[in-house]
Amino acid sequence: MCGNEESTGTAPSQRAPPATPYQAVQDYISNVNSYKIIESTLREGEQFANSFFDTETKVKIAKALDSFGVDYIELTNPCSSEQSFQDCKTISNLGLKAKILTHVRCHMGDAKRAVEAGVDGVDLVIGTSQYLREYSHGKSMEVIQKTALEVISYLQSQNVEIRFSSEDSFRSDLVDILSLYKAVDRAGVHRVGIADTVGGATPRMTYDVVRTLRGVVGCDIECHFHDDTGCSVAGATHVDTSVLGIGERNGITPLGAFMARMVVTAPEYTKSKYNLKELKALETLVADAVEINIPFNNPVTGFCAFTHKAGIHAKAILANPSTYEILDPEIFGLSRYVSINSRITGWNAVRSRAEQLGLSMTDEQVKEVTAKIKQMADIRPLAIDDTDSILRSFHLELQQS
Numbered sequence: 001m002c003g004n005e006e007s008t009g010t011a012p013s014q015r016a017p018p019a020t021p022y023q024a025v026q027d028y029i030s031n032v033n034s035y036k037i038i039e040s041t042l043r044e045g046e047q048f049a050n051s052f053f054d055t056e057t058k059v060k061i062a063k064a065l066d067s068f069g070v071d072y073i074e075l076t077n078p079c080s081s082e083q084s085f086q087d088c089k090t091i092s093n094l095g096l097k098a099k100i101l102t103h104v105r106c107h108m109g110d111a112k113r114a115v116e117a118g119v120d121g122v123d124l125v126i127g128t129s130q131y132l133r134e135y136s137h138g139k140s141m142e143v144i145q146k147t148a149l150e151v152i153s154y155l156q157s158q159n160v161e162i163r164f165s166s167e168d169s170f171r172s173d174l175v176d177i178l179s180l181y182k183a184v185d186r187a188g189v190h191r192v193g194i195a196d197t198v199g200g201a202t203p204r205m206t207y208d209v210v211r212t213l214r215g216v217v218g219c220d221i222e223c224h225f226h227d228d229t230g231c232s233v234a235g236a237t238h239v240d241t242s243v244l245g246i247g248e249r250n251g252i253t254p255l256g257a258f259m260a261r262m263v264v265t266a267p268e269y270t271k272s273k274y275n276l277k278e279l280k281a282l283e284t285l286v287a288d289a290v291e292i293n294i295p296f297n298n299p300v301t302g303f304c305a306f307t308h309k310a311g312i313h314a315k316a317i318l319a320n321p322s323t324y325e326i327l328d329p330e331i332f333g334l335s336r337y338v339s340i341n342s343r344i345t346g347w348n349a350v351r352s353r354a355e356q357l358g359l360s361m362t363d364e365q366v367k368e369v370t371a372k373i374k375q376m377a378d379i380r381p382l383a384i385d386d387t388d389s390i391l392r393s394f395h396l397e398l399q400q401s
């Protein structure tokens with residue numbers, strides 16, 4: 001052992017645990033205590049390369065999302081196929097607490113089919129960037145606005161909730177989209193949405209656009225962010241998510257990562273509203289359905305999300321978990337793991353493991369066995385069983401000597 005043989009400090013077990021070990025990172029500027037989740041696993045998620053959801057799977061996922069507590073569940077356009085239409089009807093009739101939305105083109109035919117499917121709300125979308133106006137639908141801003149107002153007026157007559165969104169908002173002309181949003185807001189939509197369809201926006205750009213839009217519309221503002229450049233966790237009043245972030249290309253804001261963010265930013269609201277302990281089961285359900293593994297570094301549920309390895313970390317974590325954790329795993333029904341299996345393990349971690357195993361040793365003895373673990377760990381990777389046996393046989397030798 002080197003370095004800290006003499007500075008053992010106070011043993012973690014001798015100190016009173018702090019009353020509130022986890023402290024929120026306060027965001028005094030934003031109003032984060034009333035956001036809502038538009039969960040799009042069954043829409044954006046169906047655009048994920050591997051996705052095939054049969055009706056039974058969709059129903060299971062919809063029920064799991066509902067039980068988790070999401071506010072809205074967004075479904076694929078019922079015009080996509082006969083089964084998409086039937087599935088919209090089936091899920092709309094489940095009597096879930098979450099409102100059921102479908103996502104359609106800002107187009108009268110799509111809007112009528114959405115109403116026939118019996119959804120609670122319709123998410124209208126149309127591309128507004130030069131790229132999409134030229135290469136997708138070919139419509140001018142004037143035609144877009146005229147069509148939008150007609151479709152909105154029809155949907156109002158059908159008493160459904162209406163969201164109007166531009167696709168590729170961040171590459172659209174800001175003046176163009178602001179005047180379009182102003183018009184649809186005046187027409188009475190419930191929300192407008194902005195979408196970073198290609199995942200190129202920065203947090204600063206997002207802040208600027210949402211702030212400017214907030215000055216122009218009175219309705220709620222929904223955000224939809226793609227993760228092409230790893231910047232998808234953000235939002236305004238309503239945030240689009242999908243389980244594990246599945247979606248077109250490499251997807252959108254992952255529900256779990258967003259929950260991780262919000263449990264820090266708005267802890268009371270988030271914990272009281274969402275059944276965070278169901279996150280892991282929900283992610284496992286969707287991962288199995290689309291035949292993927294949960295990434296090792298997934299926020300909250302990645303296998304090492306709460307694993308502490310380096311000796312300096314382990315000591316402090318054992319004394320007070322908030323030293324190296326911004327999230328309490330218990331909130332998600334999970335537990336932390338302190339590794340003692342490597343050459344970077346420290347004696348404090350080993351002492352804690354020995355205590356867990358009921359092996360009583362002096363500090364000097366723990367340091368001695370730690371040196372043995374390190375010796376072995378320099379030769380090959382160790383598993384927990386290996387280090388436990390080293391501890392047990394060392395302890396046995398002590399008793400026999």
Ligand SMILES: CC(=O)SCCNC(=O)CCNC(=O)[C@H](O)C(C)(C)COP(=O)(O)OP(=O)(O)OC[C@H]1O[C@@H](n2cnc3c(N)ncnc32)[C@H](O)[C@@H]1OP(=O)(O)O
Pocket residue numbers: 047077079080081105106107125126127136137138167197248
């Ligand atoms: C960024 C996003 O993720 S937006 C959501 C993407 N979701 C989907 O695409 C849902 C699944 N899509 C589908 O099932 C099909 O594309 C359908 C049913 C919507 C349309 O299918 P098709 O009629 O075969 O058209 P296709 O998919 O080849 O092309 C899209 C058509 O929609 C038009 N379009 C695209 N956006 C809009 C819009 N907002 N309003 C009106 N028309 C639009 C395009 O111009 C094109 O029309 P065209 O047939 O005259 O060329």
Ligand SMILES: O=C(O)CCC(=O)C(=O)O
Pocket residue numbers: 044103123124125165166167168193194195196197198224226
């Ligand atoms: O409807 C929206 O707001 C977003 C549509 C979409 O999936 C996207 O633009 O990436």
Ligand SMILES: [Zn+2]
Pocket residue numbers: 044197224226247248252
């Ligand atoms: Zn998208």
